[in-house]
Amino acid sequence: MSKSAAPEPAALADGAPSPARRSAMTTFAIRGLLGLGLLALLLKLYGFAPIVHSLAREQPRYFLLALAIYVGGQVMSAYRWMLLARILALRARWRDHLRWYFIGMFTNLFVPGLVGGDAARAVYLGFHEERFADAVASVAADRGIGLIALIWFAAAAGALITTAALPTIAVHTCALIAIASFAGYVAAPLCGRLAARLPGKLGKLFAPVIRYLLRPLALVPALALSVLLQVSLAYAQYLIALGIGLNAPLSAFMVIVPMANVVAALPLTLNGLGLREGAYLVLLAAAGVAHQDAIALGLLWFSCTMLGGLAGLIPFLLTPLPWPAPKRVVAPPTSAAVVSLDGSTLGQ
Numbered sequence: 001m002s003k004s005a006a007p008e009p010a011a012l013a014d015g016a017p018s019p020a021r022r023s024a025m026t027t028f029a030i031r032g033l034l035g036l037g038l039l040a041l042l043l044k045l046y047g048f049a050p051i052v053h054s055l056a057r058e059q060p061r062y063f064l065l066a067l068a069i070y071v072g073g074q075v076m077s078a079y080r081w082m083l084l085a086r087i088l089a090l091r092a093r094w095r096d097h098l099r100w101y102f103i104g105m106f107t108n109l110f111v112p113g114l115v116g117g118d119a120a121r122a123v124y125l126g127f128h129e130e131r132f133a134d135a136v137a138s139v140a141a142d143r144g145i146g147l148i149a150l151i152w153f154a155a156a157a158g159a160l161i162t163t164a165a166l167p168t169i170a171v172h173t174c175a176l177i178a179i180a181s182f183a184g185y186v187a188a189p190l191c192g193r194l195a196a197r198l199p200g201k202l203g204k205l206f207a208p209v210i211r212y213l214l215r216p217l218a219l220v221p222a223l224a225l226s227v228l229l230q231v232s233l234a235y236a237q238y239l240i241a242l243g244i245g246l247n248a249p250l251s252a253f254m255v256i257v258p259m260a261n262v263v264a265a266l267p268l269t270l271n272g273l274g275l276r277e278g279a280y281l282v283l284l285a286a287a288g289v290a291h292q293d294a295i296a297l298g299l300l301w302f303s304c305t306m307l308g309g310l311a312g313l314i315p316f317l318l319t320p321l322p323w324p325a326p327k328r329v330v331a332p333p334t335s336a337a338v339v340s341l342d343g344s345t346l347g348q
Contacts, residue, residue, distance in 0.1 A: 038274025039299075042281065046291045054244055054296035062243030063300065066236040070308045073232045074105060077146070080225040081121070084145065085138040087218050088208055090129050099315040100124040106312025118143060127322035137208030145219060147265070148185070149226030151178050154258035163251040165286045170259060188213040230258050240300050244293055252287040259283055260298075276302060 043051060078101035082094055103124065104117030118139050126135035155178030158171040184191075192213030195206050212219065234257040238250050260279035268275060277298035284294040 034268060034274070036274070039277060042274070042277055042295055046281075046295060050292040051295050051299075054290075054293045055299065057244050058240065058296075058300055059243040062239045063304065066239045066243075066301075067304050067307055069232050069236040069239070070304055071311055073229050073236075074101065074308065074311075076225055076229055076232075077101060077142075080145070080222045080229075081138065081142040083222050083225075084141045084212075084219075085125065085135075087141075087215060088131075088134045088138055088211060090125065090131065090134055090138060092125060092128050096128065097125075099319055102312035102314075103316045103319060104312070105309045106316045109306060109309045124319075124322045133205075134208045137212070140209070141212050141219075142222075145222045146226050146229070148181050149223050150230055150258055150261060150265075151181055153227050153230045154178070154255070154262060157255035157258060161251045161255045163249050163255070163287065166255065166259070166283060167286070170283070174259060174262070185216055188216045230261075233257060233261070236304070237297065237301050240304070241289075241297055244296060244300075246289055246293055246297070248284065248287040248289055252284075256280075256283040256287065 075098065078098045079094070081101060082092070082097040085092065085097070100121050104121040106117075107120045108117035110116070122132070122136045122139045125138065126132035129135060151174065155175045158166060158174055192210045195210050195213065196203070198206060231254070234253045235250070237257050238248075238253040241248060241253065260276055260283055263279040264276040277295045280294040280298040281291055284297070285291065289297075
């Protein structure tokens with residue numbers, strides 16, 4: 001019997017999903033159920049009808065304006081990502097970064113947490129530049145810079161704004177994390193020089209990240225954009241609150257929203273569903289907001305982010321999938337001409 005190619009595994013041959021795909025689907029289902037479970041618990045505890053009544057009070061013009069601000073903030077985030085990619089000499093155009101960022105937003109609608117969208121961005125940029133390690137590093141830096149700025153902004157707002165009497169443990173915890181992250185930022189060049197001494201494959205793995213650590217001042221524009229983004233997100237949610245009819249001051253949202261965003265960023269549920277509403281329930285109560293209004297505000301902002309993510313559908317459909325270009329094979333010549341010293345051909 002002649003040898004033939006090994007048959008495909010049964011899970012693949014009969015169309016069943018691979019183990020990795022099954023694991024991703026299971027994680028998606030668990031986090032989706034956890035978010036819905038938390039939301040159902042809040043609805044049961046504080047009443048479905050009062051929350052629906054609060055949702056119905058939202059005025060469309062405020063919601064649409066908040067949606068426009070949210071989408072504009074994502075455009076700003078795409079520009080921040082491009083600035084960080086430039087540090088690694090990744091030269092993709094601004095419009096490419098914008099398309100890929102919105103594709104990542106669209107991907108986040110279906111993949112739990114932020115990992116799916118970040119992976120999509122890294123894949124598109126990596127195939128475009130043929131430098132996958134640097135592409136992954138740029139996306140990781142973009143996510144890290146955004147998180148650091150979020151924590152710094154939340155800590156500064158918690159220390160300076162006294163409009164809302166927030167829980168002391170929340171303010172102190174945020175301040176400690178901010179101090180630790182700022183110390184890490186200052187010590188980044190030293191950490192980079194130490195990491196540059198890593199041998200072999202480990203050194204190559206961390207090489208793109210080391211370039212960020214050695215240039216902390218080059219990160220300042222991205223940090224400034226991140227702070228501006230947090231201000232815009234807080235203002236957008238303040239507009240939604242105005243649409244419901246809440247009278248909480250804007251300063252309260254400048255401190256409450258970033259702290260709630262830290263909680264919602266935990267990769268436990270789909271896009272922070274349930275986590276954000278719970279955080280608003282605790283934090284907005286300090287500003288005198290009723291429980292049902294706080295939960296309604298969280299649901300309205302969740303809807304705003306979901307609709308904003310749908311803006312990535314168009315670039316997702318119009319952008320080719322990032323497959324590697326086929327390598328061209330140049331066939332060797334079948335014969336060679338013999339040329340004399342004076343340039344005349346002697347024979348074939």
